[in-house]
Amino acid sequence: MSIHSIVIVREAWDTRDLATDVVGSDGGLVPGVLSHRFEPEDLNSLEQALQLKEEHGGRVTVLSVGQPAEVDVLRECLYRGVDAVHRLLPPEGVQLDSAATAELLAAGIRKIGEYDVVLLGVSLPEEENSLLGAELAARLGSDQVSYVDSLSEVNEQGFLCKREVEMGSEFLRVPRGSVLVLGVYLLKDDPRTPRSAKAMLKLKMKKQPIEEWAAADLGLADLATKVTTRVVTHEAVPPRQVDSITVDPENEAELKNMLQDILGR
Numbered sequence: 001m002s003i004h005s006i007v008i009v010r011e012a013w014d015t016r017d018l019a020t021d022v023v024g025s026d027g028g029l030v031p032g033v034l035s036h037r038f039e040p041e042d043l044n045s046l047e048q049a050l051q052l053k054e055e056h057g058g059r060v061t062v063l064s065v066g067q068p069a070e071v072d073v074l075r076e077c078l079y080r081g082v083d084a085v086h087r088l089l090p091p092e093g094v095q096l097d098s099a100a101t102a103e104l105l106a107a108g109i110r111k112i113g114e115y116d117v118v119l120l121g122v123s124l125p126e127e128e129n130s131l132l133g134a135e136l137a138a139r140l141g142s143d144q145v146s147y148v149d150s151l152s153e154v155n156e157q158g159f160l161c162k163r164e165v166e167m168g169s170e171f172l173r174v175p176r177g178s179v180l181v182l183g184v185y186l187l188k189d190d191p192r193t194p195r196s197a198k199a200m201l202k203l204k205m206k207k208q209p210i211e212e213w214a215a216a217d218l219g220l221a222d223l224a225t226k227v228t229t230r231v232v233t234h235e236a237v238p239p240r241q242v243d244s245i246t247v248d249p250e251n252e253a254e255l256k257n258m259l260q261d262i263l264g265r
Contacts, residue, residue: 001156002058005049006109007082008120008132009064009073012039023236036070041121043194045182048151049119050081050195056154059083061115063108065101066090078205079197086112087212090223097229102135107218109140117159118179122146133181143174146181 014037022033049060060082064074066089074085088108090096096104109118118140122130137144145161149169153160158175163183174180215223247254 001056001154003052003056003117003154004058004115005052005060006112006115006118007042007046007049007060007062007077008105008118008136009042009046009062009077010039010121010123011036011064011066011069011071011073012123013037021236023234029234038071038073038076039121039123040194041123041182041184042073043121044184045119045121045180046077046080046082047194048182049117052117052151052154058116061086061112063088063105065096065104072210074210075205075208076197078208079201080195081198081201085210087210088218089212089214091215091221094224094227095231096223097227098132098135099228100223100226102132102139103226104215104218104220104223105132105136106139107215107220108213111213111218116176117151118142118177120179120181122181122183133179137179140177140179143178144181145172145174145178147183148180149183151180 013034015034022030024030046060046062052058053060062074062077062082062085064085064087067087068074074087077085086108088104090100090104094100109115118136120133120136122133133144133146145163147163148161149164150162151159152162156176158173158178159180161172161174161180163170163172215221220226245258247258249255
């Protein structure tokens with residue numbers, strides 16, 4: 001029994017360790033302040049798909065929307081051993097939201113044809129809202145589960161999904177063809193940790209052509225009309241001011257006062 005996994009990958013802003021404002025006085029983003037990276041949760045999804053292929057056979061197909069900015073995530077997928085990649089291109093000048101992105105992805109998936117599972121990460125890149133998986137499943141007419149940790153008991157009927165919930169774990173059986181949104185992996189040495197790119201594949205795939213499908217070619221020349229959310233301006237979140245105090249660890253009264261302040265009593 002083989003598995004055909006379709007993985008959605010994205011290039012997202014890298015908002016770690018920001019040391020300067022990224023919003024200008026005009027409400028726009030300051031050019032050059034934010035760099036880009038491979039969306040970490042999408043890397044998790046890619047790793048899950050590659051593990052399914054290794055265990056059950058099959059293939060992994062990867063889709064991404066738009067031209068690369070700094071990181072060519074599709075080529076990075078080739079460096080990790082996927083079988084096929086496709087770049088989906090919206091009409092020039094159209095800023096997509098999650099709804100329009102889902103329309104384009106669904107059209108690309110229908111062009112690919114038969115598949116067993118669609119995997120993507122739960123994230124908030126750019127103007128998205130963490131609902132891309134739900135939007136995509138609605139357009140494909142498929143089941144959808146979010147915050148999936150891992151898949152097991154793969155058979156002809158579907159998959160057993162595990163996800164962490166308060167005070168334990170939850171297991172859900174889903175049919176083949178489902179859209180699964182994977183969460184964040186925080187455990188050290190987690191077996192689901194994404195693998196690194198392989199040097200041999202980098203040499204082999206460095207100049208591999210990447211097939212591009214324009215929205216018009218997928219029957220979505222009117223994709224701009226599918227956009228339901230528009231960004232008018234950006235507003236920086238004021239930095240949080242935290243007052244610090246020094247407490248003598250040997251002074252019981254000071255320690256009690258500190259705890260009372262923390263607990264708001």
